[in-house]
Amino acid sequence: KGAFKTPTLRSITETAPYMHDGVFKTLEDVVGFLDQGGGQNPNAVNPHAKHAFMADYYDQKVEPNPNLSPFLKPLELTQQEKSDLIGFLKALTGEPIKFEMPKLPK
Numbered sequence: 001k002g003a004f005k006t007p008t009l010r011s012i013t014e015t016a017p018y019m020h021d022g023v024f025k026t027l028e029d030v031v032g033f034l035d036q037g038g039g040q041n042p043n044a045v046n047p048h049a050k051h052a053f054m055a056d057y058y059d060q061k062v063e064p065n066p067n068l069s070p071f072l073k074p075l076e077l078t079q080q081e082k083s084d085l086i087g088f089l090k091a092l093t094g095e096p097i098k099f100e101m102p103k104l105p106k
Helices: 027-035 079-091
Strands: none
Touching: 027 079
């Protein structure tokens, strides 16, 4: 009940856009949003509002979600920590594994 499979981080650079609604185009955007508290920070900018075609439909500020854990807080990462995290995530993408398609009976 209420379970789902968490997607892998392998080849994360190949799976944009990110988040449940595809609002983030880059890993930098994701890390920046989560660094702000992931929607719990009342000063966070609504990621939808930064897209010009959606700005009329969304407020600039994120309304805190009452269903999110109160333990979600801004991370206050330094620029170097953000760069290191993004570098790590990008390192999870490598050459595709080569395999042969199995022969199926006719």
